[in-house]
Amino acid sequence: MQQTGRRTNEARSAATRAALIAAARALFVEKGYAETGTPEIVAAAQVTRGALYHHFADKADLFRAVVAAEAQAVAEAIDQATTHAASPRKALIEGTGTYFAAMTEPGRARLLLLDGPAVLGPHAMAELDRSTGGGTLRQGLSEAMRRVDPAELDALADCLSAAFDRAALAIAGGADPAAYCTAITRLIDAILRTSRP
Structure with a gap:
């Protein structure tokens, strides 16, 4: 009986956290x-301020969770699209189109490319990028370019x-995605x- 109660509490806690992240997003x-205050967030999520501070240290911590969820969604879309690519080059090209498509989700470019760096700082965003989509890009380059110094590969x-990112911002502003896919290709x-010998 205790296991059921614990699972119910865990499910309730996860639902509260998800509601806070969705409302904050x-x-x-x-x-x-x-311009967003925590009272607005808890009202939109229909939870108490205590629930907010149980899950997140402050508004910045909640924002970090929102941005991390967005970055993870982009990385998962790219992984799904490139898993069965015929070659590393093909994976990079397919990943390009998938990245641009994923970044057209309303608000995503603003969260990841404008507000994220401004609020969390460039180092935190770079680390987040490396652990999600940026890591996928580096891995793809590494597979396609086997004889490159690791420091050069990172750069x-x-x-x-x-x-x-610059292309994604342009596309979010109304530019033609096809032109940017071609340019990145x-x-x-x-x-x-x-990189060929």
Whole structure:
């Protein structure tokens, strides 16, 4: 009987956390981080302030959870799309289109590319990127370019990631995704050509 009670409490706790993250995401997208207050978040989530502070240290901690969930969703979409790619190059190209599609989720570009770095700082965002989508990009480059120094590979992944992010912002602003997919494909092909012995 205790196991059932514990599972019920865990499920209730997980539901409360999910409600807070969903409510916070909606408000952060609508109003921005600075203009969103914790009273609004708890009201939208229909929980108490105590519940908020049980799960998160403060608003910044909740924002970090929102951003991490967004980054994880993008990484999972890329992993799913590239798992059965015929070659490392094909995986990089398919991952490009998937990344751009995933970033068209309303509010995602703002959360990950504008507010995230401003609120959490570039180092925290870089670490988050490396543990999710950026890690996928580095792994893809590593598989496609077997004889590259690890430090150079890290730098290359960072530079290419910045190009992806700039393109995602342009697409979120209404630019044609096909043009950016073509441009990134050209960059990838140029990188791979120069890495051949």
